[in-house]
Amino acid sequence: MTTVRGARARARIEITAAIKAEARTQLAAEGAAKLSLRAVARELGMVSSALYRYFPSRDDLLTALIVDAYDAVGAAAESAARETAGQPSLDRWTAVCRAVRAWAVAHPHEYALIYGSPVPGYTAPQDTNAPAARVGLVLVGIAREAHEGEGVALPPLPDALRPEAVRITADMAPDLPPALVVALVAAWSQLFGTISFEVFGQFHRLVEDRDAFFATAARRLGQDVGLLPRG
Amino acid sequence: MTTVRGARARARIEITAAIKAEARTQLAAEGAAKLSLRAVARELGMVSSALYRYFPSRDDLLTALIVDAYDAVGAAAESAARETAGQPSLDRWTAVCRAVRAWAVAHPHEYALIYGSPVPGYTAPQDTNAPAARVGLVLVGIAREAHEGEGVALPPLPDALRPEAVRITADMAPDLPPALVVALVAAWSQLFGTISFEVFGQFHRLVEDRDAFFATAARRLGQDVGLLPRG
DNA sequence: CTCATGCAAGAGCAGTGCTCTCGTTTCGGG
DNA sequence: CCCGAAACGAGAGCACTGCTCTTGCATGAG
DSSP: OOOOOSHHHHHHHHHHHHHHHHHHHHHHHHOGGGOOHHHHHHHTTSOHHHHTTTOSSHHHHHHHHHHHHHHHHHHHHHHHHHHTTTSOHHHHHHHHHHHHHHHHHHSHHHHHHHHSSOSSSSOOOGGGHHHHTHHHHHHHHHHHHHHHTTOOOOOOOOGGGHHHHHHHHHHHOTTSOHHHHHHHHHHHHHHHHHHHHHHTTTTTTTOOOHHHHHHHHHHHHHHHHTOOSOO | OOOOOSHHHHHHHHHHHHHHHHHHHHHHHHOGGGOOHHHHHHHTTSOHHHHTTTOSSHHHHHHHHHHHHHHHHHHHHHHHHHHTTTSOHHHHHHHHHHHHHHHHHHSHHHHHHHHSOOOTTOOOOGGGHHHHTHHHHHHHHHHHHHHHTTOOOOOOOOGGGHHHHHHHHHHHOTTSOHHHHHHHHHHHHHHHHHHHHHHTTTTTTTOOOHHHHHHHHHHHHHHHHTOOSOO
16 A cells, blocks of 8 residues: 655646646647647646656556556446346346447547557556456346356357356356357457448448447347346 | 559559559558558669659658458459359358458458548548449349348338438439438447457457458348348 | 660658656655 | 755757758650
8 A cells, every 4th residue: 555655745746647637638639649749748737757657658647548448448348237236137237338338439549559559569468367257247247146046048168168158157257158259259359340341440330320320239249148138 | 544654654553553562551550550651762772852742742652552342342342242143142242251351351451441430630531432432332233132132121210210211222323222321320330340350359359250250240231231131 | 866764872851659867846764 | 954866857969750852963755
């Protein structure tokens, strides 16, 4: 526990927060590639070298933004799960998917930062691992609830995939059947495929009513996992 | 048709090709963000300003690489479709998916260029539209063959999505049922979700046997479209 | 053969990430 | 309370980047 020892320490966390805030502003406005340390410092009325007292490099600043972005989308997913407690699992699943998509559409550059191409020569520090897992954990939770309650329609698991499925299951959710866990991981990645295509412009001039399109796509993904309609 | 009028014109297309080749080398080595016009020129033994005679800007060079990447992955998909002609549609579907994934894994930075986060302030020129559609067209072709031959198990189409589905179908494949086309677009985006998660490192320490995992994921996507197993 | 055009070279501008030094301010242990 | 250590802001500077402009040379078309 690092307590705030004095005015200096307080100033440090305030300035750190201000730097992140300004960086996030520039990120939202121009994207990660155009995020400039010097511009952030300029906007904050300090000189660029002073900023290195708070973030050792531009990549470290970006990493901080990545962690925050993972936390934000994770919080959105958890909030959607909380608000739909008690509803049928398939409805909860689609609600969480829609919450993630809504966050992505509202924060395209932050979304690109975490689910787009890795920016700085692909160095994913350990700090990002836990926040990155939050959305996945929410989906696992919904599947678990369905499995323990209404039941799930387990998709077939090919023999070639069984060893891998057992391994993933042991790592991730030992209380769930491997077939379910594998379907979950696949649906998880596929969910972000549809969101990425929308955010990155691949649906341009092809899909117009994206709310409706995404809603049925997400629901179908939930059924792929084994969640039952008309719970 | 611009014929090669002389030694000068020939030199021009040769140098243009050399620039693209060197740029692709740097792209594969370091990624799009680190691709430097000056470094390309340096490696080619010319001065940086000379390079602007061939590409008006760095973005134009990137656009050329994007078009080439779309063409390469499209060619891989078409080749897989050609080699599996006559086989059951679901097998052809998975073969095409695996070909696309294999290309992506072999060329991660080029993949990131076209299916990762779009570069800042960059709006895809018209030149990229046609090449970008090639993979999709291959998948449409397989679905069409199944629809006209073995038949497809049409997924249900919610009323809320029907107008949009009809619109997309008119634009894309007027001879196919809207429910099939919508499922196709969804599966198309979801396919690239799984590939992106693998290429961008989201499966790190989670999925190990990626061949097996992807094979069943791709097959399940094919079934979502309505392709029938044991054709 | 002549002359407009294509081209390479170089200098230069504005911007970047990052390092180093140099005074100054703050804080904590003796 | 006080003094040394640590943290800090400012500035200069390095090695880059994309891009523009001018200059002089070689090529190829009329």
